[in-house]
Amino acid sequence: xxxxxxxxxxxxxxxxxxxxxxxxxxxxxxxxxxxxxxxxxxxxxxxxxxxxxxxxxxxxxxxxxxxxxxxxxxxxxxxxxxxxxxxxxxxxxxxxxxxxxxxxxxxxxxxxxxxxxxxxxxxxxxxxxxxxxxxxxxxxxxxx
Amino acid sequence: xxxxxxxxxxxxxxxxxxxxxxxxxxxxxxxxxxxxxxxxxxxxxxxxxxxxxxxxxxxxxxxxxxxxxxxxxxxxxxxxxxxxxxxxxxxxxxxxxxxxxxxxxxxxxxxxxxxxxxxxxxxxxxxxxxxxxxxxxxxxxxxx
Amino acid sequence: xxxxxxxxxxxxxxxxxxxxxxxxxxxxxxxxxxxxxxxxxxxxxxxxxxxxxxxxxxxxxxxxxxxxxxxxxxxxxxxxxxxxxxxxxxxxxxxxxxxxxxxxxxxxxxxxxxxxxxxxxxxxxxxxxxxxxxxxxxxxxxxx
Numbered sequence: 001x002x003x004x005x006x007x008x009x010x011x012x013x014x015x016x017x018x019x020x021x022x023x024x025x026x027x028x029x030x031x032x033x034x035x036x037x038x039x040x041x042x043x044x045x046x047x048x049x050x051x052x053x054x055x056x057x058x059x060x061x062x063x064x065x066x067x068x069x070x071x072x073x074x075x076x077x078x079x080x081x082x083x084x085x086x087x088x089x090x091x092x093x094x095x096x097x098x099x100x101x102x103x104x105x106x107x108x109x110x111x112x113x114x115x116x117x118x119x120x121x122x123x124x125x126x127x128x129x130x131x132x133x134x135x136x137x138x139x140x141x142x143x144x
Numbered sequence: 145x146x147x148x149x150x151x152x153x154x155x156x157x158x159x160x161x162x163x164x165x166x167x168x169x170x171x172x173x174x175x176x177x178x179x180x181x182x183x184x185x186x187x188x189x190x191x192x193x194x195x196x197x198x199x200x201x202x203x204x205x206x207x208x209x210x211x212x213x214x215x216x217x218x219x220x221x222x223x224x225x226x227x228x229x230x231x232x233x234x235x236x237x238x239x240x241x242x243x244x245x246x247x248x249x250x251x252x253x254x255x256x257x258x259x260x261x262x263x264x265x266x267x268x269x270x271x272x273x274x275x276x277x278x279x280x281x282x283x284x285x286x287x288x
Numbered sequence: 289x290x291x292x293x294x295x296x297x298x299x300x301x302x303x304x305x306x307x308x309x310x311x312x313x314x315x316x317x318x319x320x321x322x323x324x325x326x327x328x329x330x331x332x333x334x335x336x337x338x339x340x341x342x343x344x345x346x347x348x349x350x351x352x353x354x355x356x357x358x359x360x361x362x363x364x365x366x367x368x369x370x371x372x373x374x375x376x377x378x379x380x381x382x383x384x385x386x387x388x389x390x391x392x393x394x395x396x397x398x399x400x401x402x403x404x405x406x407x408x409x410x411x412x413x414x415x416x417x418x419x420x421x422x423x424x425x426x427x428x429x430x431x432x
Contacts, residue, residue, distance in 0.1 A: 003230070003286060012227050012286055016279045019220045023276060026216060040209055042202075043259040058330075065328055071215050071359050072314060076307045078223040079366040083300050086291070115331040132311060135304045142291060142300055147374070147430060156371050156430055160423045163364045167420060170360060184353055186346075187403040215359050222367040 007085040007094040014081065014102040018074050021106055025070065028113075029063040036060055066112040073124075074105055077131055084134040087141035093133075101130045151229040151238040158225065158246040162218050165250055169214065172257075173207040180204055210256040217268075218249055221275055228278040231285035237277075245274045295382040299373040302390040306362050309394055313358065316401075317351040324348055354400040361412075362393055365419055372422040375429035381421075389418045 003009045038057040039045055045052045081098055089097070104126040111120035147153045182201040183189055189196045225242055233241070248270040255264035291297045326345040327333055333340045369386055377385070392414040399408035 009286060012230075013283065015223055015227060016283045016286075019224045019275065020279050022216070022220055023272065023279075026272070041206065041256075041259065043261045043264075047261050062329065067216060071219070071363075072310070072355060075215075075219050075359070075363050076310055076366070078220070079303055079370075080307045082223075083303060086300075112329075115329065117331045117335050120331075128311065128314070131307065135308050135311075139301065139304050142297060142304075153430060156374075157427065159367055159371060160427050160430075163368045163419065164423050166360070166364055167416065167423075170416070185350065185400075185403065187405045187408075191405050211360060215363070219359075219363050222364070226367075 005085070005088070006091055007089050007098065010094050010098040011081045011085040014098045015078050017099075017102050018070075018077075018105055021109060022067070022070055022074065025063065025067050025109060029060065029067065032057075032060050032063050062113065062115075066109050069108070069112065069124075070105070073127055073131070077101055077105075077127070080131055080134050080138070083138045087138050089137065093137065097130045097134050101127050104130070149229070149232070150235055151233050151242065154238050154242040155225045155229040158242045159222050161243075161246050162214075162221070162249055165253060166211070166214055166218065169207065169211050169253060173204065173211065176201075176204050176207050206257065206259075210253050213252070213256065213268075214249070217271055217275070221245055221249075221271070224275055224278050224282070227282045231282050233281065237281065241274045241278050245271050248274070293373070293376070294379055295373040295377050295386065298382050298386040299369045302369065302386045303366050305387075305390050306358075306365070306393055309397060310355070310358055310362065313351065313355055313397060317348065317355065320345075320348050320351050350401065350403075354397050357396070357400065357412075358393070361415055361419070365389055365393075365415070368419055368422050368426070371426045375426050377425065381425065385418045385422050389415050392418070 003012050033039055033044075036057045036059060037048065037050065038053060038055075038060050039048065042052050081101070084097060085094070104123045108120060108123035108127065111117075111123055147156050177183055177188075180201045180203055181192065181194065182197060182199075182204050183192065186196050225245070228241060229238070248267045252264060252267035252271065255261075255267055291300050321327055321332075324345045324347060325336070325338065326341060326343075326348050327336065330340050369389070372385060373382070392411045396408060396411035396415065399405075399411055
């Protein structure tokens with residue numbers, strides 16, 4: 001097992017948990033498309049034996065916005081978190097920024113899909129500032 | 145050459161192949177925009193000496209959907225695959241999950257651009273389950 | 289400090305700079321949404337005490353296009369750059385491809401938000417060819 005420090009282990013488990021969360025979100029989006037019978041491509045309508053619709057569905061779009069927000073926030077974390085883990089952070093910092101980020105982003109998806117405000121903004125903000133902290137702490141460690 | 149195990153080497157080559165595939169898709173999208181004369185920004189129309197259009201083009205949108213699907217699936221793979229490679233998988237697992245994933249995603253793009261169903265869904269599904277497998281196998285290796 | 293070679297250090301600092309740039313862009317998008325009073329979700333309008341609007345705002349869409357272009361180009365760079373850094377590139381190559389890429393992508397965002405053409409295309413092109421170079425040089429190093 002090559003992840004020998006606490007920070008590396010927390011990073012790897014956080015990445016895996018969030019990648020799994022994104023796979024689940026993709027599946028829920030497909031389920032929503034099937035339930036609302038709204039698809040992305042003409043050939044998907046053909047597969048369902050339906051005529052093509054051009055309008056979008058607000059519920060499907062909600063899932064897609066949650067997914068795009070994941071791309072904007074979770075994917076940079078995957079690499080920023082690795083650099084942070086490599087700079088030998090404190091145990092407290094590692095717990096708050098790695099599984100802390102992962103938990104905040106799981107909650108962000110739950111709150112987004114339920115339309116829960118301001119909960120969604122709070123979860124977004126925690127993950128945002130954890131990323132900002134990791135960037136600044138890692139840069140300091142690199143240039144100091 | 146720092147990639148000393150088979151899994152690391154397969155991971156690195158799979159990432160490079162897929163990053164190249166994404167560069168090609170970006171180029172094909174630009175070619176499609178030029179062919180259909182549909183652009184994303186007002187200044188792009190000005191550069192082409194055209195009046196701005198507001199409607200979207202179905203062919204350009206197809207390329208953009210294929211690209212977004214790559215962001216959702218290939219980019220998480222880049223990091224999940226690295227964690228998986230670090231957990232010393234079997235040679236069979238490494239071949240099926242790393243270049244196997246890459247091949248499935250190259251085919252996914254080809255099938256998406258041609259509107260080939262159910263081929264696109266099969267390619268998507270292979271890559272989806274390869275990612276799921278890498279997440280579960282890596283997590284098991286990390287906590288066991 | 290674990291980033292012992294020049295290329296690794298330049299890679300890490302380039303990733304951190306670009307991740308920070310993406311956080312700033314997200315913040316600017318929120319500021320633009322508040323200024324134009326155009327939001328993504330019904331509950332965001334409710335939070336602002338407004339009735340929901342369905343139309344999109346061209347300025348908000350410009351920020352979102354710049355952000356999506358980052359997802360398509362910066363996020364693959366994070367991992368391609370790591371593989372390139374691991375293949376012990378020359379100092380010149382490392383400077384041109386790692387902080388050179390980062391600078392080009394910061395300028396890309398500035399030019400995109402200002403609608404500056406052909407500046408935006410030039411910045412995009414530099415980063416595109418730097419990525420292509422890293423892919424080819426790394427692949428050569430891996431198979432040679």
